[in-house]
Amino acid sequence: MHSLLILNGPNLNLLGTRQPEVYGAETLEMLENSCIQYAQKSGVQAQCLQSNHEGVLLDAIHDARGKHAGIVLNAGAYTHTSVALMDAIYSVEIPTVEVHLSNIHAREAFRHQSYIARAAIGQICGFGPQGYLMAIDALIQKLSQSSDIT
Template identity: 45%
Template sequence: MNILVLHGPNLNLLGTREPAIYGTMTLEEINARLQAWAAERGIALRIVQSNHEGALIDAIHEARPWAHGILINPGALHIYGYALRDALAAVNLPTVEVHLSNTQAREEWRRTSVIAPVCRGVVLGFGWRSYLLGLEGLAALLQEAGVP
Protein backbone atom coordinates (compact mmCIF):
# COMPACT_ATOMS: atom_id res chain seq x y z
CA MET A 1 0.00 0.00 0.00
CA ASN A 2 1.38 3.39 -1.05
CA ILE A 3 0.11 6.68 0.35
CA LEU A 4 1.05 10.24 -0.55
CA VAL A 5 1.10 12.59 2.44
CA LEU A 6 0.84 16.28 1.58
CA HIS A 7 1.46 19.21 3.90
CA GLY A 8 0.40 22.62 2.62
CA PRO A 9 1.51 26.19 3.25
CA ASN A 10 3.10 27.22 6.55
CA LEU A 11 3.14 23.70 7.97
CA ASN A 12 6.93 23.76 7.76
CA LEU A 13 6.71 26.21 10.70
CA LEU A 14 4.99 23.76 13.05
CA GLY A 15 6.48 23.70 16.51
CA THR A 16 6.96 27.47 16.56
CA ARG A 17 3.93 28.76 14.63
CA GLU A 18 1.11 29.74 16.98
CA PRO A 19 1.67 26.81 19.37
CA ALA A 20 -1.56 27.55 21.25
CA ILE A 21 -3.43 26.64 18.06
CA TYR A 22 -1.13 24.19 16.26
CA GLY A 23 0.83 22.63 19.13
CA THR A 24 4.55 22.33 19.70
CA MET A 25 5.30 19.24 17.61
CA THR A 26 7.39 19.95 14.53
CA LEU A 27 6.52 18.73 11.06
CA GLU A 28 9.56 16.44 11.19
CA GLU A 29 8.23 14.87 14.40
CA ILE A 30 4.80 14.35 12.86
CA ASN A 31 6.36 12.79 9.76
CA ALA A 32 8.46 10.46 11.91
CA ARG A 33 5.37 9.27 13.79
CA LEU A 34 3.50 8.69 10.54
CA GLN A 35 6.47 6.81 9.06
CA ALA A 36 6.75 4.61 12.16
CA TRP A 37 3.03 3.80 12.13
CA ALA A 38 3.12 3.02 8.40
CA ALA A 39 6.30 0.92 8.61
CA GLU A 40 4.71 -1.30 11.27
CA ARG A 41 1.95 -2.06 8.77
CA GLY A 42 4.03 -2.38 5.61
CA ILE A 43 2.70 0.88 4.17
CA ALA A 44 4.98 3.09 2.07
CA LEU A 45 4.59 6.85 2.50
CA ARG A 46 5.84 9.59 0.22
CA ILE A 47 5.75 12.88 2.14
CA VAL A 48 5.77 16.32 0.51
CA GLN A 49 5.46 19.78 2.06
CA SER A 50 5.20 22.92 0.00
CA ASN A 51 4.12 26.50 0.45
CA HIS A 52 3.13 26.57 -3.24
CA GLU A 53 -0.13 25.18 -4.57
CA GLY A 54 1.46 24.25 -7.89
CA ALA A 55 4.11 22.09 -6.21
CA LEU A 56 1.38 20.21 -4.32
CA ILE A 57 -0.51 19.71 -7.59
CA ASP A 58 2.67 18.40 -9.24
CA ALA A 59 3.12 15.92 -6.38
CA ILE A 60 -0.47 14.72 -6.82
CA HIS A 61 0.01 14.23 -10.56
CA GLU A 62 3.34 12.42 -10.04
CA ALA A 63 1.77 10.10 -7.45
CA ARG A 64 -0.98 8.97 -9.80
CA PRO A 65 0.73 5.78 -11.06
CA TRP A 66 2.20 4.98 -7.65
CA ALA A 67 -0.16 5.94 -4.84
CA HIS A 68 -3.28 4.14 -3.70
CA GLY A 69 -4.47 7.10 -1.64
CA ILE A 70 -3.68 10.62 -0.43
CA LEU A 71 -3.61 12.15 3.05
CA ILE A 72 -3.61 15.94 2.82
CA ASN A 73 -3.42 18.87 5.18
CA PRO A 74 -3.96 21.67 2.67
CA GLY A 75 -3.60 24.37 5.32
CA ALA A 76 -5.39 27.55 4.26
CA LEU A 77 -5.63 26.21 0.70
CA HIS A 78 -8.71 24.35 1.88
CA ILE A 79 -10.50 27.70 1.72
CA TYR A 80 -9.62 28.78 -1.82
CA GLY A 81 -7.44 26.09 -3.46
CA TYR A 82 -9.69 25.25 -6.38
CA ALA A 83 -6.80 24.10 -8.55
CA LEU A 84 -5.69 21.77 -5.74
CA ARG A 85 -9.26 20.49 -5.43
CA ASP A 86 -9.42 19.87 -9.17
CA ALA A 87 -6.12 17.96 -9.12
CA LEU A 88 -7.42 15.67 -6.38
CA ALA A 89 -10.62 15.08 -8.32
CA ALA A 90 -8.68 14.44 -11.54
CA VAL A 91 -6.45 11.69 -10.16
CA ASN A 92 -9.43 10.03 -8.49
CA LEU A 93 -7.46 8.54 -5.58
CA PRO A 94 -9.18 8.10 -2.22
CA THR A 95 -8.23 11.17 -0.19
CA VAL A 96 -8.58 12.19 3.45
CA GLU A 97 -8.27 15.84 4.48
CA VAL A 98 -6.80 16.60 7.91
CA HIS A 99 -6.32 19.73 10.00
CA LEU A 100 -4.55 20.16 13.32
CA SER A 101 -7.08 22.66 14.64
CA ASN A 102 -10.86 22.45 14.60
CA THR A 103 -11.47 24.80 11.69
CA GLN A 104 -15.21 24.69 12.43
CA ALA A 105 -14.61 26.38 15.79
CA ARG A 106 -12.40 29.13 14.38
CA GLU A 107 -13.02 32.17 12.19
CA GLU A 108 -16.05 32.01 9.89
CA TRP A 109 -13.86 32.17 6.77
CA ARG A 110 -12.06 28.93 7.79
CA ARG A 111 -15.25 26.89 8.04
CA THR A 112 -15.79 25.97 4.39
CA SER A 113 -13.43 23.61 2.60
CA VAL A 114 -13.31 23.39 -1.18
CA ILE A 115 -11.19 20.25 -0.73
CA ALA A 116 -13.60 18.25 1.47
CA PRO A 117 -16.16 17.51 -1.28
CA VAL A 118 -13.58 15.44 -3.20
CA CYS A 119 -12.40 13.57 -0.08
CA ARG A 120 -13.61 10.34 1.49
CA GLY A 121 -13.34 11.92 4.93
CA VAL A 122 -12.12 14.85 6.99
CA VAL A 123 -10.40 14.75 10.40
CA LEU A 124 -9.86 17.96 12.34
CA GLY A 125 -9.16 19.27 15.78
CA PHE A 126 -6.98 16.51 17.23
CA GLY A 127 -3.63 18.26 16.83
CA TRP A 128 -0.92 16.06 15.32
CA ARG A 129 -3.17 13.06 15.95
CA SER A 130 -5.45 14.28 13.16
CA TYR A 131 -2.79 13.01 10.77
CA LEU A 132 -2.59 9.63 12.47
CA LEU A 133 -6.37 9.24 12.62
CA GLY A 134 -6.65 10.25 8.97
CA LEU A 135 -3.91 7.84 7.93
CA GLU A 136 -5.49 5.01 9.89
CA GLY A 137 -8.88 5.68 8.30
CA LEU A 138 -7.45 5.93 4.81
CA ALA A 139 -5.47 2.70 5.22
CA ALA A 140 -8.63 0.91 6.43
CA LEU A 141 -10.61 2.18 3.41
CA LEU A 142 -7.88 1.04 1.04
CA GLN A 143 -7.62 -2.35 2.72
CA GLU A 144 -11.38 -2.83 2.46
CA ALA A 145 -11.09 -2.00 -1.25
CA GLY A 146 -8.57 -4.82 -1.64
CA VAL A 147 -5.32 -2.85 -1.72
CA PRO A 148 -2.65 -5.08 -0.16
Protein backbone atom coordinates (compact mmCIF):
# COMPACT_ATOMS: atom_id res chain seq x y z
CA MET A 1 0.00 0.00 0.00
CA HIS A 2 1.39 3.38 -1.00
CA SER A 3 1.46 6.41 1.26
CA LEU A 4 0.68 10.10 1.02
CA LEU A 5 1.98 12.82 3.32
CA ILE A 6 -0.62 15.37 4.45
CA LEU A 7 1.48 18.35 5.53
CA ASN A 8 0.04 21.44 7.23
CA GLY A 9 1.90 24.62 8.03
CA PRO A 10 1.63 27.51 10.46
CA ASN A 11 -1.53 28.28 12.39
CA LEU A 12 -3.42 25.28 11.07
CA ASN A 13 -3.18 23.78 14.55
CA LEU A 14 -5.72 26.48 15.48
CA LEU A 15 -8.39 25.26 13.06
CA GLY A 16 -11.85 25.29 14.59
CA THR A 17 -11.10 28.37 16.68
CA ARG A 18 -9.12 30.62 14.32
CA GLN A 19 -11.42 32.74 12.16
CA PRO A 20 -14.09 30.07 11.69
CA GLU A 21 -15.85 32.37 9.21
CA VAL A 22 -12.80 31.97 6.92
CA TYR A 23 -11.41 28.53 7.82
CA GLY A 24 -14.51 26.71 9.13
CA ALA A 25 -15.31 24.99 12.41
CA GLU A 26 -13.50 21.70 11.74
CA THR A 27 -10.43 21.13 13.92
CA LEU A 28 -7.08 19.95 12.59
CA GLU A 29 -7.62 16.58 14.29
CA MET A 30 -10.97 16.19 12.52
CA LEU A 31 -9.40 17.17 9.20
CA GLU A 32 -6.50 14.75 9.62
CA ASN A 33 -8.83 11.90 10.60
CA SER A 34 -10.97 12.57 7.52
CA CYS A 35 -7.89 12.46 5.29
CA ILE A 36 -6.61 9.22 6.82
CA GLN A 37 -10.00 7.50 6.52
CA TYR A 38 -10.58 8.78 2.99
CA ALA A 39 -7.13 7.67 1.87
CA GLN A 40 -7.65 4.19 3.36
CA LYS A 41 -10.97 3.83 1.52
CA SER A 42 -9.10 4.84 -1.64
CA GLY A 43 -6.45 2.16 -1.10
CA VAL A 44 -3.57 4.30 0.17
CA GLN A 45 -2.18 5.25 3.55
CA ALA A 46 -1.91 8.82 4.78
CA GLN A 47 0.44 10.25 7.35
CA CYS A 48 -0.31 13.70 8.76
CA LEU A 49 2.03 16.32 10.16
CA GLN A 50 1.54 19.94 11.17
CA SER A 51 4.19 22.42 12.19
CA ASN A 52 4.46 26.13 12.71
CA HIS A 53 8.17 25.93 11.86
CA GLU A 54 9.42 26.18 8.29
CA GLY A 55 12.44 23.96 8.98
CA VAL A 56 10.25 21.13 10.27
CA LEU A 57 8.16 21.35 7.08
CA LEU A 58 11.32 21.27 4.98
CA ASP A 59 12.61 18.24 6.86
CA ALA A 60 9.27 16.47 6.37
CA ILE A 61 9.40 17.08 2.62
CA HIS A 62 12.99 15.83 2.46
CA ASP A 63 12.13 12.77 4.58
CA ALA A 64 9.18 11.96 2.30
CA ARG A 65 11.56 10.85 -0.45
CA GLY A 66 11.39 7.07 -0.75
CA LYS A 67 8.63 6.95 1.86
CA HIS A 68 5.60 8.71 0.33
CA ALA A 69 4.30 8.63 -3.23
CA GLY A 70 2.72 12.09 -2.99
CA ILE A 71 2.27 15.14 -0.78
CA VAL A 72 -0.78 17.23 0.04
CA LEU A 73 0.57 20.55 1.30
CA ASN A 74 -1.18 23.44 2.98
CA ALA A 75 1.81 25.63 3.72
CA GLY A 76 -0.34 28.36 5.27
CA ALA A 77 1.36 31.75 5.15
CA TYR A 78 4.61 30.11 3.99
CA THR A 79 2.84 29.67 0.65
CA HIS A 80 3.44 33.34 -0.05
CA THR A 81 6.97 33.64 1.31
CA SER A 82 8.93 30.40 1.21
CA VAL A 83 11.27 29.84 -1.68
CA ALA A 84 12.82 27.13 0.52
CA LEU A 85 9.61 25.05 0.52
CA MET A 86 9.30 25.49 -3.24
CA ASP A 87 12.89 24.34 -3.70
CA ALA A 88 12.33 21.33 -1.43
CA ILE A 89 9.35 20.20 -3.51
CA TYR A 90 11.39 20.55 -6.69
CA SER A 91 14.31 18.73 -5.08
CA VAL A 92 12.48 15.61 -3.88
CA GLU A 93 10.52 15.20 -7.12
CA ILE A 94 7.41 13.95 -5.32
CA PRO A 95 4.07 14.97 -6.87
CA THR A 96 2.63 17.64 -4.59
CA VAL A 97 -0.82 19.22 -4.53
CA GLU A 98 -1.14 22.62 -2.86
CA VAL A 99 -4.31 23.01 -0.79
CA HIS A 100 -5.93 25.96 0.97
CA LEU A 101 -9.19 25.98 2.90
CA SER A 102 -10.07 29.48 1.71
CA ASN A 103 -9.87 30.89 -1.80
CA ILE A 104 -6.52 32.68 -1.56
CA HIS A 105 -7.21 34.45 -4.87
CA ALA A 106 -10.31 36.14 -3.45
CA ARG A 107 -8.46 37.45 -0.41
CA GLU A 108 -5.79 40.09 0.20
CA ALA A 109 -3.47 40.76 -2.75
CA PHE A 110 -0.38 39.40 -0.97
CA ARG A 111 -2.11 35.99 -0.74
CA HIS A 112 -2.40 35.76 -4.54
CA GLN A 113 1.32 34.93 -4.85
CA SER A 114 2.18 31.26 -4.29
CA TYR A 115 5.71 29.94 -4.44
CA ILE A 116 4.34 26.45 -3.79
CA ALA A 117 2.21 26.54 -6.96
CA ARG A 118 5.34 26.81 -9.09
CA ALA A 119 6.50 23.38 -7.89
CA ALA A 120 3.14 21.67 -7.32
CA ILE A 121 1.26 19.62 -9.91
CA GLY A 122 -1.87 21.58 -8.99
CA GLN A 123 -3.59 23.88 -6.54
CA ILE A 124 -6.98 23.44 -4.84
CA CYS A 125 -8.38 26.33 -2.85
CA GLY A 126 -11.69 27.60 -1.55
CA PHE A 127 -13.43 24.28 -0.92
CA GLY A 128 -12.71 24.02 2.80
CA PRO A 129 -11.82 20.57 4.16
CA GLN A 130 -13.22 18.95 1.00
CA GLY A 131 -10.19 20.36 -0.82
CA TYR A 132 -7.92 17.90 0.98
CA LEU A 133 -10.01 14.96 -0.23
CA MET A 134 -9.96 16.40 -3.74
CA ALA A 135 -6.16 16.61 -3.49
CA ILE A 136 -5.94 12.97 -2.39
CA ASP A 137 -8.07 11.97 -5.39
CA ALA A 138 -5.92 14.08 -7.72
CA LEU A 139 -2.71 12.51 -6.42
CA ILE A 140 -4.07 8.98 -6.69
CA GLN A 141 -5.16 9.65 -10.26
CA LYS A 142 -1.83 11.26 -11.19
CA LEU A 143 0.19 8.49 -9.59
CA SER A 144 -1.87 5.74 -11.21
CA GLN A 145 -1.23 7.34 -14.61
CA SER A 146 2.52 7.17 -13.99
CA SER A 147 2.26 3.59 -12.63
CA ASP A 148 3.51 4.66 -9.18
CA ILE A 149 0.31 3.27 -7.67
CA THR A 150 -1.10 0.08 -9.08
